[in-house]
Amino acid sequence: MKAVLCKEFGPPETLVVEDIATPTAGKGEVVLQVHAAAVNFPDVLIIENKYQFKPPLPFAPGGEVAGVVKEVGEGVKNLKVGDRVIGSCGHGGYVEELAIHEASCIPVPDEMDLETASALVLTYGTSHYALKDRAALKPGEKLLVMGAAGGVGLAAVELGKAMGAHVIAAASTQDKLDVCVEHGADATLLYPSGEMDRDAQRAFSEQIKELTGGQGADVIYDPVGGTYAEPALRAINWEGRYLVIGFASGPIPSIPLNLALLKSCQIVGVFWGAFTARDPKGNSENLGELMAMFKDGTIRPHISARYPLEQAADALNLMASRQVKGKVILTTGLGA
Numbered sequence: 001m002k003a004v005l006c007k008e009f010g011p012p013e014t015l016v017v018e019d020i021a022t023p024t025a026g027k028g029e030v031v032l033q034v035h036a037a038a039v040n041f042p043d044v045l046i047i048e049n050k051y052q053f054k055p056p057l058p059f060a061p062g063g064e065v066a067g068v069v070k071e072v073g074e075g076v077k078n079l080k081v082g083d084r085v086i087g088s089c090g091h092g093g094y095v096e097e098l099a100i101h102e103a104s105c106i107p108v109p110d111e112m113d114l115e116t117a118s119a120l121v122l123t124y125g126t127s128h129y130a131l132k133d134r135a136a137l138k139p140g141e142k143l144l145v146m147g148a149a150g151g152v153g154l155a156a157v158e159l160g161k162a163m164g165a166h167v168i169a170a171a172s173t174q175d176k177l178d179v180c181v182e183h184g185a186d187a188t189l190l191y192p193s194g195e196m197d198r199d200a201q202r203a204f205s206e207q208i209k210e211l212t213g214g215q216g217a218d219v220i221y222d223p224v225g226g227t228y229a230e231p232a233l234r235a236i237n238w239e240g241r242y243l244v245i246g247f248a249s250g251p252i253p254s255i256p257l258n259l260a261l262l263k264s265c266q267i268v269g270v271f272w273g274a275f276t277a278r279d280p281k282g283n284s285e286n287l288g289e290l291m292a293m294f295k296d297g298t299i300r301p302h303i304s305a306r307y308p309l310e311q312a313a314d315a316l317n318l319m320a321s322r323q324v325k326g327k328v329i330l331t332t333g334l335g336a
């Protein structure tokens with residue numbers, strides 16, 4: 001079977017596509033025929049040896065897939081051959097077939113195709129956990145979503161709207177903001193791409209304050225980091241919650257802690273992957289809520305591009321350059 005492999009750490013161009021042995025199902029495992037694999041920002045980080053988890057070389061990137069159960073191992077109780085599932089694997093998903101533990105699989109509703117299924121769990125799971133469990137977002141609050149056209153950002157826009165918030169989407173281009181409006185954003189904020197100087201940072205803070213009636217945002221959802229973080233925090237409301245999702249712009253910002261004191265606000269970390277391991281019951285409940293939202297049309301993953309497995313490097317470069325709107329997926333050609 002074909003697999004996209006990281007044999008040396010580096011940019012996407014260092015990846016290779018090779019034929020490797022087809023996996024077999026171990027105890028408690030199933031083998032999936034992978035129909036689609038999502039491309040996520042952690043996939044960019046993991047091949048550059050910049051992610052929290054560092055698998056030994058060689059490995060396939062790809063943390064979430066959707067496919068059909070081909071083989072069932074000893075002790076598997078809840079899955080059978082032919083079942084359609086989402087697989088959360090952390091890494092290893094850029095392959096045609098994947099051995100994965102039964103506990104890491106989620107049944108795909110009949111209403112959902114497998115391409116959509118591959119694009120759902122990581123982004124919506126992260127954003128749902130952030131807004132519901134970490135921020136306790138309330139109806140009527142003002143939610144600022146930075147990097148709002150990306151995968152987790154667009155999920156936060158939809159979920160924030162569903163939770164009754166007034167959603168302000170911030171992104172670097174007008175076409176990205178247009179997608180955010182299509183997914184429910186109430187207001188938009190265009191900021192410059194790349195590094196911002198002090199004047200641009202001050203202007204950014206003032207824009208946020210203007211869009212929130214001078215009060216500041218109650219909740220700030222930040223997957224971007226870099227020079228955007230401090231001016232956003234300066235525009236937070238009294239007792240606001242600043243959600244640290246990630247650092248897509250590259251640099252990890254150093255925040256003056258007096259800002260938290262002056263606003264009596266919270267700077268809240270969001271590590272969804274660790275949450276799923278520490279509180280599987282809570283994660284299962286959250287996933288159930290997400291599936292219900294999909295069924296009633298509240299959320300709809302936006303897939304802006306599809307690439308064949310062999311073009312994984314092109315897809316990852318699109319992600320690394322922050323040109324993705326919603327999700328990009330890889331397809332194996334095994335069906336829908």
